[in-house]
Amino acid sequence: MADRHSIWYAIITYVPDQIRYERMNVGVIIGDKYSQQISFKLLSSTNRKFNNFFWSPLERKTYQVSIEYLEFLLKNIQNEMSIFSVPKYNNTDWNTWLGAQLPNGIFISTPHTARTSNDLSVFNNLIQTYIGDQFISKAEKSASLKSSVFSLFTTYKSFENKLRRNVKVQPAINLPLKFEMDYVYQMFKSKSPSFIQITPNGGSINDWYKNTFTLLNKNTDNFRLNIISKASDYESSNSTLRPLLNDIMSDNRVSPVLVSNKNELSELDNLLIEIKDSKNISDWDIKRSYIA
DSSP states (O other), rough: OOOOOEEEEEEOOOOOOOOTTTOOOEEEEEEEEETEEOOOOOEOOTTTGGGGTSSHHHHHHHHHHHHHHHHHHHHHHHHTTOOOOOOOOOOHHHHEEESSOOOOEEEOOEEEEEEEHHHHHHHHHHHHHOOGGGGGOOHSSSSOOOHHHHHHHHTOOOGGTEEEEEEEESSSSTTTOEEEEEEEETTTTTOOEEEEEEEOOGGGHHHHHHHHHHHHHHHSOOOOOEEEEEEEHHHHHOOOHHHOOOOOOOTTTTTEEEESSSSGGGGHHHHHHHHHTTTTTTOOOOOOOTTT
């Protein structure tokens, strides 16, 4: 059973004019202290929630600039795997945490805490409560496979000491290339890493294939590569993924996992058991040439 753990969340609001002081909730941030990661959702200026909110095209443009800058700052926090303790945060503290002034008109609430065994469920409930489901498109409501896997992994406290996330990998020492692996762990009887890669959507699948092909062909070491994909993407009659994944699976170091329901992820049970039985990060003896 997944462990219940503490998370924090905060609501993002926007005030286009300090005199009118009309406010609207435009985003949600959620953070998990165990994974040291954040997730967030921000509304674009074209969202229909703003139809009668902005008084001029200039106000709409100003909002778009502010929200894009906030997104940039939050993505930097995600990449740096930085988190803060809660609560008692005001705008001054948010400026310190972000490493920059909050954009014009943006306000972030004092963080609140909650306990959960499913970060994604809490995140979706916050969006429904504070932003409104009716303002989120079907595509946005359908969480990506990567988000679902991340949410699953964060429900296990022990994984904090077993997995590293967003690791840069160098396929060969003499190649000035670095690829990002979603996760890495190490089994007790292995001196090589076990990677986890989640296949992306859309146009980035070709770049993903090229990077993975390079890693497999330029490195002969006995690492393991677990590739998690949606079964529907693989089985589709016009699938772009299937021929690429079939080619990569010809390498015996690759272990594919096809997920039929990203909300249940039952096909990952064996992988979860393996991660639970893997080494703590402090005990890794992975060759440093792997991780750039």
